[in-house]
Amino acid sequence: MGLYLRGIIASILVVVGLAGCVSEPMPEVIYDYHAPAPAPTPPAVTITPSPAPTTVQPSNAVPRYWLPSRPDRAWTAIIIHHSGTREGNAAIFDKWHREENGWEGVGYDFVIGNGTDSGDGEVEPTYRWRGQLTGAHCGGTPGNWANEEGIGICLVGDFNRTLPTPKQRASLVQLVRFLQQRYRIPKSRIYGHGTTPGAHITDCPGRRFPMAWFKASLPN
Numbered sequence: 001m002g003l004y005l006r007g008i009i010a011s012i013l014v015v016v017g018l019a020g021c022v023s024e025p026m027p028e029v030i031y032d033y034h035a036p037a038p039a040p041t042p043p044a045v046t047i048t049p050s051p052a053p054t055t056v057q058p059s060n061a062v063p064r065y066w067l068p069s070r071p072d073r074a075w076t077a078i079i080i081h082h083s084g085t086r087e088g089n090a091a092i093f094d095k096w097h098r099e100e101n102g103w104e105g106v107g108y109d110f111v112i113g114n115g116t117d118s119g120d121g122e123v124e125p126t127y128r129w130r131g132q133l134t135g136a137h138c139g140g141t142p143g144n145w146a147n148e149e150g151i152g153i154c155l156v157g158d159f160n161r162t163l164p165t166p167k168q169r170a171s172l173v174q175l176v177r178f179l180q181q182r183y184r185i186p187k188s189r190i191y192g193h194g195t196t197p198g199a200h201i202t203d204c205p206g207r208r209f210p211m212a213w214f215k216a217s218l219p220n
């Protein structure tokens with residue numbers, strides 16, 4: 001019996017020893033910025049479809065690919081857009097902006113998908129964000145300050161007809177909170193496209209965009 005037990009213990013030690021040698025993949029997250037680590041269980045991040053203030057959990061970490069790959073610009077504002085289309089993603093808007101507007105590429109810094117051509121709530125940083133380049137999302141501003149200083153976020157969808165999906169809203173709040181914290185941007189400097197000082201008249205990001213809920217979800 002003693003030998004048998006020792007055999008089991010030895011086996012356990014071997015297994016534990018082997019497990020300790022297995023390299024863990026690096027987590028795709030960065031530093032803490034608000035709350036304790038999110039619970040790994042899905043129910044903790046369930047978002048209700050109600051437009052009322054929801055249980056969006058301010059995540060304490062953001063994916064590494066959200067970070068710019070160049071030194072940060074001195075961003076002072078965040079400007080929210082909708083695509084005005086039912087479908088799309090960063091690559092599709094990139095093609096449109098090149099072919100129809102003659103731009104170098106997609107005008108936004110980030111695109112948040114609605115489950116059509118990218119994941120529902122998927123955040124796609126664009127080449128403008130990675131390179132910290134001037135945007136092309138807010139025409140008509142004097143000196144184009146909003147393109148120079150404003151981070152342009154586009155949610156896929158036509159919010160004159162529909163609402164952002166719950167996952168889009170959750171991602172938007174997580175992204176904006178992260179950007180607010182990183183660049184010290186107050187809530188008063190977060191605009192819908194149409195209410196951006198100096199912008200051309202537009203109903204972007206859509207008459208049904210839940211601006212009151214959105215602002216209530218952000219810190220000052």
Ligand SMILES: [Zn+2]
Nearest residue numbers: 081082193204
């Ligand atoms: Zn817009």
